[in-house]
Amino acid sequence: MKTEVSRRGFIKTAGAATGVMLATGFSPFSYAQNEKVRVASIGTGGQGSFHLRDGLSRANNIKIIAVCDVYKPHLEGGYKNAGGGDVKKYMDYREMIEKEQLDAVVISTPLATHYQITMDCLDAGLYCFTEKTMCFTIEQCRDVVKKAHEKGLFVQVGHQRRYNPVYNHALKLAREEGVLGRITHIDCQWHRNNDWRRPVDKNYVLSPEESRWIKDLERHLNWRLYHETSGGLMTELGTHAFDVVNWFLGARPTRVHGYGSLDYWRDGRDVFDHVNVVFEYRVTPECPGYREIEPRTTQQKEYGKYNEPYNVGVTYSSICTNMNRGASECIQGDEGTFVLAEMMTPRYYREPNSRVKWAESGARGAAEANATIISEGKTLTISNKAQTEYEPILVDTDKSVDQIQFEHFARDIQKGGPKNGAVPRANEMVGLESAICALAAEKAMWERSEVIIDPKWYEFDFETPSTTLYGPIEV
Numbered sequence: 067m068k069t070e071v072s073r074r075g076f077i078k079t080a081g082a083a084t085g086v087m088l089a090t091g092f093s094p095f096s097y098a099q100n101e102k103v104r105v106a107s108i109g110t111g112g113q114g115s116f117h118l119r120d121g122l123s124r125a126n127n128i129k130i131i132a133v134c135d136v137y138k139p140h141l142e143g144g145y146k147n148a149g150g151g152d153v154k155k156y157m158d159y160r161e162m163i164e165k166e167q168l169d170a171v172v173i174s175t176p177l178a179t180h181y182q183i184t185m186d187c188l189d190a191g192l193y194c195f196t197e198k199t200m201c202f203t204i205e206q207c208r209d210v211v212k213k214a215h216e217k218g219l220f221v222q223v224g225h226q227r228r229y230n231p232v233y234n235h236a237l238k239l240a241r242e243e244g245v246l247g248r249i250t251h252i253d254c255q256w257h258r259n260n261d262w263r264r265p266v267d268k269n270y271v272l273s274p275e276e277s278r279w280i281k282d283l284e285r286h287l288n289w290r291l292y293h294e295t296s297g298g299l300m301t302e303l304g305t306h307a308f309d310v311v312n313w314f315l316g317a318r319p320t321r322v323h324g325y326g327s328l329d330y331w332r333d334g335r336d337v338f339d340h341v342n343v344v345f346e347y348r349v350t351p352e353c354p355g356y357r358e359i360e361p362r363t364t365q366q367k368e369y370g371k372y373n374e375p376y377n378v379g380v381t382y383s384s385i386c387t388n389m390n391r392g393a394s395e396c397i398q399g400d401e402g403t404f405v406l407a408e409m410m411t412p413r414y415y416r417e418p419n420s421r422v423k424w425a426e427s428g429a430r431g432a433a434e435a436n437a438t439i440i441s442e443g444k445t446l447t448i449s450n451k452a453q454t455e456y457e458p459i460l461v462d463t464d465k466s467v468d469q470i471q472f473e474h475f476a477r478d479i480q481k482g483g484p485k486n487g488a489v490p491r492a493n494e495m496v497g498l499e500s501a502i503c504a505l506a507a508e509k510a511m512w513e514r515s516e517v518i519i520d521p522k523w524y525e526f527d528f529e530t531p532s533t534t535l536y537g538p539i540e541v
């Protein structure tokens with residue numbers, strides 16, 4: 067096992083050459099040279115508008131053709147965030163995909179609508195970006211995987227961490243440099259302190275057109291608070307963490323226990339306002355995240371079973387009454403720990419007895435004194451405290467992760483999709499795998515019993531796209 071890593075190993079700089087390739091529209095593939103991918107956005111509420119503003123309109127290889135939403139204020143907001151002008155506006159996505167010449171759609175509608183919209187768009191021959199959680203049931207997710215395969219298309223799922231240079235770099239360091247050693251435990255959470263409710267204008271009168279789609283505006287805007295249309299904290303927040311766990315372990319869960327309850331935000335909602343779940347993952351030598359260990363005691367050596375398949379425990383909690391711990395994934399191994407987060411500086415901590423030598427010197431952190439991290443458009447400054455307990459993970463790019471994920475989405479389309487070997491890192495199998503975690507955990511909580519994860523949920527009679535792609539991400 068490699069135990070020394072240069073400090074430079076923690077720094078990746080966006081290569082100038084990459085920028086030149088993109089700026090000149092160079093593509094080694096024949097499809098759409100210098101031509102932008104024609105995209106429409108379906109669902110232009112919170113996340114749809116964010117994508118239009120921060121991702122789609124900044125992506126250098128995308129042209130926004132149309133926006134679609136059934137609620138007019140959001141439709142107008144989406145139009146504005148798309149840059150206005152000749153962008154078309156629709157309320158009916160079926161009409162839009164029939165009338166407009168599109169290559170792809172971005173679906174940012176409520177969870178319970180993902181399935182039908184994604185299936186219709188795949189049937190129309192369009193590549194899809196569908197927000198997480200991919201679908202509301204495991205069966206629906208599996209249908210989407212089958213449909214994408216049948217059509218020779220792909221569905222990229224909104225697991226943006228797979229396009230985050232920091233997460234990719236951390237996984238590379240874990241896999242290739244062994245900075246975590248064997249991952250033995252993962253502890254994740256997403257903690258907030260608010261009611262998670264969207265404001266509803268009581269005086270708003272739905273137009274006849276809107277009434278075709280919207281029966282109850284409160285339920286329409288606050289869909290995530292009702293069990294009928296949402297998997298609550300599991301499908302809305304948990305899937306992000308489960309995706310990171312699946313990715314880093316390169317393994318699948320075998321069972322899950324869960325506890326959930328509604329105790330503080332008793333305001334008419336019926337999803338839990340605090341949840342705690344525990345997964346067991348089985349890691350075998352076939353799993354990309356499997357890692358051999360050296361025996362650490364004579365007894366362990368004599369007993370001889372130290373490299374047999376092992377289980378890893380994963381815990382996740384979400385609460386809406388305290389934001390102190392925020393959202394992060396704490397990935398712990400016998401050599402070190404990563405605390406990864408989208409909204410905080412990701413960190414590496416070395417175990418005191420670690421054989422990873424690079425972090426031993428007292429001056430660690432000094433090289434990056436006052437270094438600037440740009441992540442998700444936010445600038446964070448690392449202070450130069452001597453003897454810092456951690457090593458900041460630095461990645462130098464001024465692009466938002468949203469922009470990166472959509473540039474990759476469009477690039478995989480330009481390359482011709484699965485038939486030319488171009489599959490997204492966050493493809494439909496990745497979406498299925500995180501959905502299985504969220505939906506099984508939700509079931510465990512509601513039924514107050516252990517849920518056994520059926521290996522058949524992952525099986526298809528065709529080759530499915532890889533869920534383990536990682537590494538330096540072109541920006």
Ligand SMILES: NC(=O)c1ccc[n+]([C@@H]2O[C@H](COP(=O)([O-])OP(=O)(O)OC[C@H]3O[C@@H](n4cnc5c(N)ncnc54)[C@H](O)[C@@H]3O)[C@@H](O)[C@H]2O)c1
Pocket residue numbers: 108109110111112113114134135136137140157159174175176177179197198199224225226286287301302
């Ligand atoms: N990847 C992330 O980090 C992230 C963050 C937030 C939300 N999301 C996901 O994005 C999706 C949307 O969440 P949101 O917060 O934007 O919700 P939202 O309620 O703000 O927006 C959803 C929009 O979809 C519209 N809509 C509903 N049915 C429609 C239909 N049939 N056709 C067209 N438009 C329709 C609604 O009117 C609304 O404007 C969810 O799946 C959510 O989990 C992902």
